[in-house]
Amino acid sequence: MSVSKSTNSKPYILVVDAGNTSIKWSVFLGDDIVWRGRDKDIDTQCFDIKSVYFASVRGREANQILLDSIQDRYKKAVCTLLDVRSHACNVINAYDEPYRLGIDRWLGVLYAYHRYQSNVVIIDAGTAVKIDVIDKNGKHLGGYIAPGGRLMEQALTSNTGRIRFSEDDMEDIDGLPKNTGQAVRLGCREMMFGFVERVLRDYPNSVFLFTGGDGEYLMKQLDVDGFFDPDIVLKGAKLLGDERVIM
Template sequence: MGEKLVSVAARVLVVDAGNTSIKFTAFEGEQVLWVQRGEGFPTDTGFAPDVIYFASVRSKELSALLHADIQAEFPHSEWVTLTSQAFACGVSNAYIEPERLGIDRWLGVIAAHHLVKEDVVVVDAGTAIKVDVVNKEGVHLGGYIAPGLVMMEESLLSKTARIRYAADEVVVGDGLPNSTARAVTEGCREMALGFLERIHHRYPEFKWVVTGGDAQALLGALGISLESLPNLVALGAKLVGDEELRGNK
């Protein structure tokens, strides 16, 4: 594991606004107190942050609305909006236009580099399956974005008239799929597995770090040795936000 830096604020709230949900992570110093998901801040926690680190992949309009709602809840908290940059926390960004790298991917890469200190493949499998590669020197080499399992299934259903099935038809079976439900769900899963397997063939000696709801199950099916870090983006936000605060003080 990498070295630990002393926190610059006693209480930190990380707001990770993804495409489908918002993840709130509360820190006391370097310790994670709790993690919750929802569209609004959970008001029953009794937690009042000194500083809020805000990372959003949503549109500017939706991000601004969320920003206003949370800031109204904590008007006295310092606020830091995190954006992808060419260099942060010892990591260089592979993108020619660094601000166009999704902030969730950027924070995941930074956290993985600091936690592992080796050549790393970072897999975040949620709404989309995102893969990024960073070497032990902190050079982000680039990465991929592919549809997640649910997105693949929904896209197939939305573009066809006769591929339909009920939720209770999605069952596990042996051999080739023998129902539409199995054909779709297992077909999408095989596509995702093939994508990840090809990347593993290219980087077999790299350490694999995974986050996101589907990542561990997919990579486990391939027999890839991995480390699961469900709070990876929040840990990256803590590192980048603390660095920005240090630079401002």
């Protein structure tokens, strides 16, 4: 969505999700996302931002550079830094050292419990597959981090010199793999499927919430009765930011 001019009467909030390789931007009006983008997409937008909620997995120096650029762009905006604590938004963190839980996982947990108020299993399928479990009382029980299918594939091929294949090898897959490329890719995929299936089987009376670039694909491949939402980290950031501002 493109905005041609600022609207001073509307309290737009900019949520920043700064990952190691890219920055995700989203603009909220109330609880609705009215614009989203990555990296330099923000340069074309003219929202009159009143508040900035900032979540990042980057180091202190990189964060400061990014914060300075945001403050320079939105000089009147109030910036709230989001971090991981022992509890927030009616959720208790499972970690003895809360700050060691990734901010992206924490924000997803906060939103998932807020949205469903139930036992929830979050499956975030991207480069890594991250799973977090929350009970109906808002207690984060912990979770797992495992490599995604492509990451396993890269680890296998980079550490095994004789495994070489091209994308052409992935054509005409029917039944068991019949060449090395198919054997590697489908084998890694099956390991990922098995990992997720095992965890879901351990928590049957739960809402299954999928997210991440491969989340919807994974949900469909496993034929899971669940929900897909690509924006749980952004929505969790908005939720936590609102709480921090009120406090």
